[in-house]
Amino acid sequence: MACILITGGTGFIGTTVAKELRSQGHKVKLMDLSTKRKTDPNFYGGSILDPYRVSTVMRGCDYVVHLAAALGVRRTEARRLECLYINIEGTVNVLEACVKENVKKIVFSSSSETYGNQNKSPITEKSPVNPISNYATTKLVGEEYLRAYYENYHLKYSIVRFFNVYGEEQKDDFVIPKFVNSICEKKPPVIYGNGKQVRSFCYVSDAAKGIVAALFGENSTGEVFNIGNDQQPISMQELAEKIVSISGEKDIVPEFIPMEDSDRTKEREVFNRIPSIEKAKKMLNYHPEISLNEGIRRVIEYKRSLNEK
Numbered sequence: 001m002a003c004i005l006i007t008g009g010t011g012f013i014g015t016t017v018a019k020e021l022r023s024q025g026h027k028v029k030l031m032d033l034s035t036k037r038k039t040d041p042n043f044y045g046g047s048i049l050d051p052y053r054v055s056t057v058m059r060g061c062d063y064v065v066h067l068a069a070a071l072g073v074r075r076t077e078a079r080r081l082e083c084l085y086i087n088i089e090g091t092v093n094v095l096e097a098c099v100k101e102n103v104k105k106i107v108f109s110s111s112s113e114t115y116g117n118q119n120k121s122p123i124t125e126k127s128p129v130n131p132i133s134n135y136a137t138t139k140l141v142g143e144e145y146l147r148a149y150y151e152n153y154h155l156k157y158s159i160v161r162f163f164n165v166y167g168e169e170q171k172d173d174f175v176i177p178k179f180v181n182s183i184c185e186k187k188p189p190v191i192y193g194n195g196k197q198v199r200s201f202c203y204v205s206d207a208a209k210g211i212v213a214a215l216f217g218e219n220s221t222g223e224v225f226n227i228g229n230d231q232q233p234i235s236m237q238e239l240a241e242k243i244v245s246i247s248g249e250k251d252i253v254p255e256f257i258p259m260e261d262s263d264r265t266k267e268r269e270v271f272n273r274i275p276s277i278e279k280a281k282k283m284l285n286y287h288p289e290i291s292l293n294e295g296i297r298r299v300i301e302y303k304r305s306l307n308e309k
């Protein structure tokens, strides 16, 4: 049994990673700014911008899963400095604490956004990085710091680049919860642009299994892994139609608004993002299990149960 600190541990993905690690018998500490799970006996409030607090909470931990971050396109563009501080300075504070507290290994949650727009699909870990947003740039800098700490201080690491993770407790400003919320309110889901942007969605329990596999995988040190689900790439229009169909609200028809009126500008929109997960399959025995239909069904059920309360 190992002791693992999860930064951002009460967030959407962090909560599921904690569940997965605990189910394997590990002790898990959750560090987060948000006090949403303060009743968890192993919850430690605090910011990764406070190096002393990070070290204190990390003391005695064997491993670190670093998920704390500023994210969301609208938020990270509107609060660029906050994004820089949390995602870069915060990450360096976590790395410093890892060295000081003799942590065996850290896993860092990076993003498919680091690839930006690519000519070739699916995107492999060998595809060139091409960040086109403030957020993506901070994630890439975080990755480079991990490499530097490995070279200089022998801190072992793996990097996972998540591709469109979704699930019941994801924040409402991401596309699947947004579409589902609209439909639960009997309103049309709103699609930005022409609806032809393609994504490949990964249910949160699969993403959590991926990050845990990267943490413990033999030969995973120093490696980058795409973690997503390659099974069902789907355009935004098809996604909206699928959610309408699964919900049974057959009279609702998706609505389109110009990209200019959305929280993404045309220049920053990524049009096609499908992962190759062959490397994770081979090296980590990572095989996503939850189909898009099943994941969407779970999100709809969850949102409806909230509305009934």
Ligand SMILES: NC(=O)c1ccc[n+]([C@@H]2O[C@H](COP(=O)([O-])OP(=O)(O)OC[C@H]3O[C@@H](n4cnc5c(N)ncnc54)[C@H](O)[C@@H]3O)[C@@H](O)[C@H]2O)c1
Pocket: 007, 008, 009, 010, 011, 012, 013, 014, 031, 032, 033, 034, 046, 047, 048, 049, 066, 067, 068, 069, 070, 071, 086, 090, 109, 110, 111, 112, 161, 162, 163, 164, 165, 166, 171
């Ligand atoms: N959800 C996705 O599709 C996706 C895709 C790519 C990458 N990621 C990455 O995965 C990680 C987890 O994302 P998530 O979807 O669970 O988001 P989330 O917002 O639910 O979780 C992030 C957590 O970090 C915490 N946090 C923020 N600033 C902090 C600070 N200064 N100190 C301590 N805690 C702080 C937040 O309170 C939150 O609980 C992030 O690093 C994100 O960039 C997520």
